[in-house]
Amino acid sequence: MIEIEALRKSYRKSRGLDGFSLRMESNELVGLVGPNGAGKTTLIKILATLLPADAGSVRVSGHDVSLDPACVRTTLGYLPDVAGIYQDMRIGEFLEFFADAFRLKKPKRTAAIERALERSGLADRREDFVEHLSLGWKQRLLLAKILLHEPKLLLLDEPATGLDPLARIHLREQLKRLHAEGVAILISSHILSDLEDICTRIVFIADGKNVEEAQTTPSAPKDHAPTIRCEVEFAGASETIDRVIAGQPGARVLEQKDGFLLLELPGSSKEASTFLQTLLTAGITILHFDARGPGLEERYRRAFGEQTR
Amino acid sequence: MKRYVTNPMIIKELRQRLRERRAWLLPTLYLFVLSGVVICAYYFTTDTGHRLHGAEVQGADIGQAIFLGVVFTQITVLLLMAPVFSSGAITLEREQRTLAGLLTSLLSAPQIWWGKFIAALLYLLLLVASALPLLALPFAFGGVEPLDMLKVLGSTILTLACICAIGLWCSAVFRRSVHATASCYAIVLVLTVVTAIAYGxxxxxxxxxxxxxxxxxxHIQAPLFLNPYYPLLTFMEDNDFGMHAYPVSSWLLFGALGCLAAAFSMRSLQRSGEQL
Known part of the structure; x- marks a missing residue:
């Protein structure tokens, strides 16, 4: 869906992108994460055909962004970080205008508008002026607008900024639904919990370059055998749990205190499930079990350290 | 070509423009001003105190006075209004952050420009059309022929189209509406006042x-070729320029200026992604 190779873009006083590369498949929902000024917006603008790149190659759905921008625009929907909206238009008129701007012809045009109204939950407010909508509803309308021409790829630059929790939840649900429908999504956001919830992959970017996650466990096995961290909250005597851990080959306790245990097991989620089963069989009451590995916040901290802008 | 005729930008622009309060306020004020000019021209011409050499007032004199009064007031007012309607057209999209949505749609930069241009010009043409009864009033008195009116209308529309194109160029180049509007007024000032001073x-x-x-x-008249009043002056029979009037040169220059402004506007619009 997206093929970016050694992309470079400079501004007068700064460098936007410095050799960034990315390959994204059509079934992915990729989160783009990085500090302010990392080049996320520049990257999305280049993909959206708004900015020309200085060097490197960018292809969207097989079309070169610089050579064939019109074809690229037919396949993507772009939502900028601060998206404007025509306040003095009615909701129906707003959608009709963009349906025409995407050259949709009847009856496809009518169907697309109805679908957009349905999707945004604004079907009964078609005659209302856009200015009367709250920020959350405006964001829904904007998302419905960029879906009018049924794009295969969505480029979302900080779509959740300024939204209240309910609107954010709705946005997340909608993105999950779209992803399930087969729309590839590249989303940039600073709200890591949202990205963690919806993304199939996270890409880190800083100073316009790809950033690899640093490994912070100094005692990690040298043969790079996969390990998984398990976080366990339990009730009952810790002697029992100690016995279970002792019976787990290769298990390494990272932290242990009253009713809490953090340990690393060789293997993956399958081994974590087996370990949980062993705990339950041993009669330990489990209050909380988390074996998802390091969270996105932890991964972000590893990737960028204390880097701030 | 069909895409330029059925351009969604034109419908959107006109819809938004006609929802503004000034959509009905401006034509009302405009017609009040022109009506005032007609009344003044009539009374000034028929007032015995102002008659030259005590000559009898002819109907043709009244007709010509009203015609010239309306024509020159009309072009002056429209020259003041044209930058308002054109120079904010693209900057406003930028300020409201709606330009990215347009540029990532299937509308090309020339289509966006054309939609903005036609919408601005159509509103000004609405004002011109609303003044047609006043412009036709001199026919009742004589001294003015329908061909004169057609020439004046053609020249006025060409001048307005050129100013709209210049306004859109300012709008495409500058980030803020206030800067674009000020620049467009400065250009209008150069065209009207500076060219007249240079000619003088x-x-x-x-x-x-x-x-x-x-x-x-x-070559002495050349600076005036870019003056919006010049082609109108050349239509007057007893003007200073006599047989040496060059309205066609003026029209060609205005046409060329408008085309240049259009080309540069589209180029700026295509490259405006960095300003978003």
């Missing part, structure tokens, strides 16, 4: 070296 200087110099000559040659 050239003419006085030429007159000193050619005493008794009937009318200034083309």
């Amino acid at each position: 200087m050239l003419y006085s110099h030429w007159q000193q070296s050619h005493p008794g000559a009937s009318g200034p040659p083309a």
